[in-house]
Amino acid sequence: MNDAALHTTRTGAESRGAPEQEPLLRVDGLSIRFDGAPPGVNVVDEVSFSVAKGKTLCLVGESGCGKSVTALSLMGLLPTPPARIVGGAAYFRGRDLLGLSEREQADMRGNRTAMIFQEPMTSLNPAFTVGDQIMEGILRHRKVSRAEAKERALEMLRRVRIPAPEKRLRAYPHEMSGGMRQRVMIAMALANEPELLIADEPTTALDVTIQAQIISLIRRLQEESGMAMILITHDLGVVAEVADDVAVMYAGKIVEAGPVEAIFDDPQHPYTIGLMGSVPSLGRRQGRLATIRGTVPPAELMPKGCRFTPRCPFADARCALEPPPLTELSPGHRARCWYAPLEIHRGDTA
The missing domain is CATH 3.40.50.300 (P-loop containing nucleotide triphosphate hydrolases)
Structure with a gap:
């Protein structure tokens, strides 16, 4: 990273x-x-x-x-x-x-x-206004009047910092930008304080x-x-x-x-390491970004052992045949790999 x-x-x-x-x-x-x-x-x-x-x-x-x-x-x-x-x-x-x-x-x-x-x-219904869709959840779960539900919907639009919330309350989803629609979704999700x-x-x-x-x-x-x-x-x-x-x-x-x-400082599964290696740096690039070869296998091609075996640079015969357990490496930090910690078991090839 x-x-x-x-x-x-x-x-x-x-x-x-x-x-x-x-x-x-x-x-x-x-x-x-x-x-x-x-x-x-x-x-x-x-x-x-x-x-x-x-x-x-x-x-x-x-x-x-x-x-x-x-x-x-x-x-x-x-x-x-x-x-x-x-x-x-x-x-x-x-x-x-x-x-x-x-x-x-x-x-x-x-x-x-x-x-x-x-x-x-x-996720938003194009046939109903933003206000009606936020109010629907409030009316479903709270014992409030329609006027009170409308006021709560307006309050939520303010909390998610939608400009001109009174006007947006009467708008339809297609009249809003992608960012505004996502703010509406957040307002809907949080209206009843989950x-x-x-x-x-x-x-x-x-x-x-x-x-x-x-x-x-x-x-x-x-x-x-x-x-x-x-x-x-x-x-x-x-x-x-x-x-x-x-x-x-x-x-x-x-x-x-x-x-x-623990995950960022000491990643211990080859897949996690691969994900982090594929993240671009803000500084000057030193060579090409790392990639994880292949794709996630479909159900009919799922490996018998470790499911990451076909894409793993460290995999061997044991990995192909035996699914590894999720092993605790340090307090709260667990990895599903036969050779974790990798710096000990695969230090020669890592």
């Missing part, structure tokens, strides 16, 4: 200064498969993580690694069929999210939990300047409310800036996880 990005990571002293908190959300061994997939191949496979109140967990990985499927399952938005949860549990304040009825999921969603999606133009926010690539469709503004806005609102956040992203610069903890996903499995400082 380049020095500029590393400089933005939170210091170890900041992380160690506060006592460890009880998780607001705990996911244990979550496994999801799609109908028609080969036997034993899950698109999300025994995924476990937790996030505490006020903290940010970043889920990192390429497209197709299972990050969004994981998030949708936690929100009760995974279409069944073709997707099916075949193992594990998820507890929100001790309550099993995966065991809720559809009505209970609807009561939870948009109220105590909320989600921001990648592309606001496909305890947990899941943000799925919230800046993907935006230009770099607007991306920075949206991330800054989300961080400010998180600090004001104390909510927990799961941020799904492939942007390691954003991860370095906002994460408390990081979980790196590859082909449905978490291959490395730990405090953000």
Whole structure:
């Protein structure tokens, strides 16, 4: 990782200064498969993580690694069929999210939990005004009049710093820019002051300047409310800036996880190292950027052993045959690799 990005990571002293908190959300061994997939191949496979109140967990990985499927399952938005949860549990304040009825999921969603999606133009209804769409969630979960819901919607547009909020309240999504639409999505998600926010690539469709503004806005609102956040992203610069903890996903499995400082200072899975090597530096470029050869394998071609084997520069016969466990290397820092720590077992080839 380049020095500029590393400089933005939170210091170890900041992380160690506060006592460890009880998780607001705990996911244990979550496994999801799609109908028609080969036997034993899950698109999300025994995924476990937790996030505490006020903290940010970043889920990192390429497209197709299972990050969004994981998030949708936690929100009760995974279409069944073709997707099916075949193992594990998820507890929100001790309550099993995966065991809720559809009505209970609807009561939870948009109220105590909320989600921001990648592309606001496909998430917002083009037939209704921005104000009506924000008000819908408020009226669904709060015992307020329509006038009070409208005032709350207006307040949220102000909080996300949309100019001329009274006018925007009456606007339709197509009348707004991409950055403004994403701010509307944030206003909708936070209108009922959720305890947990899941943000799925919230800046993907935006230009770099607007991306920075949206991330800054989300961080400010998180600090004001104390909510927990799961941020799904492939942007390691954003991860370095906002994460408390990081979980790196590859082909449905978490291959490395730990405090953000440990992941950036001492990455121990070849996939994590490859991701960091592909990040451009702000300084003078020394040679070509690193690349990770190949692509995430489809379900029908999933390797028997470590799923990263076909793309890994260190892989051998054992990697191809035996799936490695997620091993703790230091307090809170775990990696799914037979040869971690790499500087000991693969120092001659690293």
